[in-house]
Amino acid sequence: MRRAAPAVDNRPCEVNLMRKLRLFAVAALLCVLSLSAATPSFAAGRKDFKVCWTIYAGWMPWGYAKTQGIVSKWAKKYGITVDVVQLNDYIESINQYTAGKFDGCAMTNMDALTIPATGGVDTTALIVSDYSNGNDGVLIKGNGKKLTDLKGQSINLVELSVSHYLLARGLETVGMSERDIKVVNTSDADISAAFATPSVHNAVTWNPMLAQLKAQPNVTEVFDSSRIPGEIMDMMAVNTKTLQDNPALGKALTGAWFEMMQLMHSDSADSRAALTSMAKASGTDLAGYKAQLSTTALFYTPQQALDFATSPNLPKIMTRVAQFSFDHGLLGQGAADAGAVGMAFDKGVVIGSKGNVKLRFDPAYVRMAAEGKL
Structure with a gap:
C-alpha cells in the first residue's frame, strides 16, 4: 500500500501463516536509514550470513533444509555459516531484509520491485524457485x-x-x-x-x-x-553487494535449494518423509500440501530454473509488473514512469532506468548448478 517513496505506510495488515501475504508495504525511509547504519555487515570476506523466509508451500523447503542440516552442509563446503530464519510476518520479513538485518529473503517478484528495489536497496533474484500456476x-x-x-x-x-x-x-x-x-x-x-x-x-x-x-x-x-503463467513468481532475493563480495553465499544457498528439490521430486521414503514434515510445519497434512504444490510450478531441476531465468519472456513479464506498480503508485511519487526502477536480466538486458538498476535477475549461480559446478 505504499504511495510514495520514501514513505511509511501505517495501515495495519494481518498475515495468514498458511500463505505469504503478498502485500505491497514498506517503511522505505526507515529501511534506507537502517541500511546505512548496517553497511559494515555487507563487507567482503564475511563468514556468517542470515536469510529469512515465511510459511508458503513453495518456501517450506528452506525450513526443512535447515532442520535436516542441508543448508549447514553446503555452507560448510564453502567455509561459511548460513542461518535460515523463519519469520511469522511476510511483510516484516521483507522490511527487515530491506533494513539490512538479513542478507536474503524469500519474496515475490512484485514485492522485490516495489519494496527493497524501490526503496533503494540493490537486490538480486538469486533463485527464481517457482511461479503460481493456479494458487x-x-x-x-x-x-x-x-x-x-x-x-x-x-x-x-x-x-x-x-x-x-x-x-x-x-x-x-x-x-x-x-x-x-x-x-x-x-x-x-x-x-x-x-x-x-x-x-x-x-x-x-x-x-x-x-x-x-x-x-x-x-x-x-x-x-x-x-x-498468466510465470507472472506471479517466488524467489530467494539477496543483497546484491553482499552477493558480489561473498559468492560463497550464493553457491551455498543454491546448492542447498536444489538438493531439496531433488529430494522432494524423488519417489522415495525420504521424499515422503520430507513432504510430510513440511506439510505438518505449514499446518496441513500430506494430501493438503501436495494439493498446494500441484498449483505451484516449482522448478525441480537447475536447468528448469535456468531456462525460466534466461527466457526472453522474463523482461516482458517484469515490464508488465512494473507498469501495474506504477499505475497504482507503488514506485513512489517521484516516479516519472514505469521504468523508474531499472531491472537487469541475462545477457546484459536492462529495462527501465539504466542509471537506477536496483533489481537483478542474475542466473549465474543457477547456471553453475545446472552445469554441475557447485
Missing part, C-alpha cells in the same frame, strides 16, 4: 459464471497485492478494466469470513483459502494464475 484465483458466488459477469460488481480482495494484479490481468483478457468494477479492500485473514456473508458475491484470493472457498456450493472460479 491464485477469482471467484464468483451465485449466478455469475464468467469474468464479464463482474461488470459493475464489487470484488473483495487484498488491495495492491498479487490478487489485485491477477484481477487486473483477468479483466484485460476480456476487454474490461478496473474502471468496470469496484475493489473492496479486505485482509487475507478476513476474506473467507467476508465471502461467507450474503452481501459478498465476488472475491480474489490464494491457497489454501482459494481451495476452501471454491469447494463451496454455487461458487465458480472464473480466472486463475495458470492463465
